Amino acid sequence: MKLLIVDDSNIIRSRIARIALHPRLSDISIVGLAKNGLEAVELCQRTTPDVVTMDLTMPEMDGIQCIEVLMNGNPELNILVVSALGDKITALSAMKKGARGFLQKPFSDEQLADALLELAC
Secondary structure, three states, rough: OOEEEEOOOHHHHHHHHHHOHHHHHHEEEEEEEEEEHHHHHHHHHHHHOOEEOOOOOOOOOOOOHHHHHHHHHHHOOOEEEOOOOOOHHHHHHHHHHOOOOEEEOOOOHHHHHHHHHHOOO
């Protein structure tokens, strides 16, 4: 399973990448790290990931817009929103655009691993 990590925080990108290297997630390979939606769209076209972790609040193109663009290009893509925005309206908006999961920040390593495994099935 190919994973693309999208978050404007270098700390969060690095943390998700570290968690994805856990032996429990041995079927995951990281194909890219993007700091905004524009980079995510470009990387997605080049690397064709199976799963994308997506922040919502980012410069240049936010996560909701990015989800819409990515899903138009690949409706089979599995997007896991990983965001500090935990209100139901935001989560529903992301799901309506095509996201298949929502994980609120802060999250534990175990919560992220479980969410990634769930999308991988």
